[in-house]
Amino acid sequence: MNSETEVAPAVASILAAARERSADGHDRVSVAARSIPDAIERAAADGRVPVIAEVKPTSPTADGTRDDDPVDLAEAMVDGGAAAISVLTEPSHFGGSPEALTRVREAVDVPVLRKDFLLREDQLDVVEADLVLLIARFVDDLGGLVTAARDRGFQPLVEVHDRAELETAIEAGADVIGVNNRDLAKLEVDLGTFESVSAHVPDGVTLIAESGISTPADVRRMREAGADALLVGSAIMDHDAEGDVTENTRRLTRVAATEETDTETQT
Numbered sequence: 315m316n317s318e319t320e321v322a323p324a325v326a327s328i329l330a331a332a333r334e335r336s337a338d339g340h341d342r343v344s345v346a347a348r349s350i351p352d353a354i355e356r357a358a359a360d361g362r363v364p365v366i367a368e369v370k371p372t373s374p375t376a377d378g379t380r381d382d383d384p385v386d387l388a389e390a391m392v393d394g395g396a397a398a399i400s401v402l403t404e405p406s407h408f409g410g411s412p413e414a415l416t417r418v419r420e421a422v423d424v425p426v427l428r429k430d431f432l433l434r435e436d437q438l439d440v441v442e443a444d445l446v447l448l449i450a451r452f453v454d455d456l457g458g459l460v461t462a463a464r465d466r467g468f469q470p471l472v473e474v475h476d477r478a479e480l481e482t483a484i485e486a487g488a489d490v491i492g493v494n495n496r497d498l499a500k501l502e503v504d505l506g507t508f509e510s511v512s513a514h515v516p517d518g519v520t521l522i523a524e525s526g527i528s529t530p531a532d533v534r535r536m537r538e539a540g541a542d543a544l545l546v547g548s549a550i551m552d553h554d555a556e557g558d559v560t561e562n563t564r565r566l567t568r569v570a571a572t573e574e575t576d577t578e579t580q581t
C-alpha cells in the first residue's frame with residue numbers, strides 16, 4: 315500500500331512512528347472481551363444514544379492538550395452515559411499510552427477500545443483491550459489481522475472511509491465496522507461520508523459512525539443514517555475550553571430521536 319503519498323503529512327508521520335513500534339518483550343495477549351453489541355443494546359434499552367467516548371489527550375487536529383488523568387476522564391464519560399470508552403494508545407501524536415488503557419479498563423466496567431495505528435500482528439500483544447481498531451486503509455493483510463485479533467479474544471473494529479474499503483472489511487470478516495468521517499488524506503471531516511457508505515453495510519454488522527460528531531443535530535443525523543453507535547472524541551474532550559466531560563457526554567447520549575421530543579431542559 316502506498317499510504318505515504320495519499321495521506322496528510324501528519325498521518326504519514328504517525329504511520330512511520332507506528333511501523334517502528336513493536337511488542338518485543340510482551341507475551342501473547344489473551345482477553346475475555348466485554349461485548350460491544352451487548353453494551354450498545356444496554357445503552358439503547360436504557361434510552362441513551364450509544365456513544366463510545368474517546369480519551370484523546372490531543373491530536374494533530376486538536377486545539378490543545380488535556381492532561382487530566384485518563385481514569386478521571388473515563389469515569390466522567392461513563393457518568394455521562396457513555397456505552398463504551400475508547401483510549402488512544404498512540405504516544406507520539408495523540409498523547410496516549412498503553413498504561414492509560416490498562417488503568418481505564420480496570421476502573422470502568424464498559425468495553426474499552428484500543429485506538430492506535432496497528433499494522434502488524436505483534437503489535438496486538440502490547441495491551442489487553444475489549445476492542446482493537448484496525449484501519450482498513452493501512453493494514454496490508456486485513457483478514458489476517460482480524461483473525462489474529464479474534465484469536466487473542468479481541469473484538470476487531472475495522473475502520474473504513476469509502477465503499478471500496480467497506481468491501482475489503484467485509485471480505486476480511488469484519489462484523490464491527492466504523493466509518494470514519496475524517497478523510498485521512500486531508501484531515502477534513504464530512505458527515506456525508508457515513509451517509510454514503512452506511513447504506514451498503516450488510517445486516518448483522520455493528521455499525522459505528524466515527525469523527526466530527528459534535529452537536530445533537532449531528533447525533534440525530536448519524537442515527538437516522540443507520541449508526542448503531544457513535545464514536546466521539548473532540549466534542550467530549552473539548553481541548554480548548556476544557557469543559558465538563560460528563561456534561562459534554564450527556565449532551566450527546568441524551569439526544570432524543572426527533573426534534574420535538576428533544577428539549578434542552580430534559581433531565
Ligand SMILES: O=P(O)(O)OC[C@@H](O)[C@@H](O)c1c[nH]c2ccccc12
Nearest residue numbers: 494524525526527545546547548549
Ligand atoms: O475527535 P472526533 O472528531 O470526535 O473523532 C473521534 C475518533 O473518531 C477519531 O479520533 C479517530 C477515528 N479514527 C481514528 C484513527 C486513529 C486516530 C484517531 C481516530
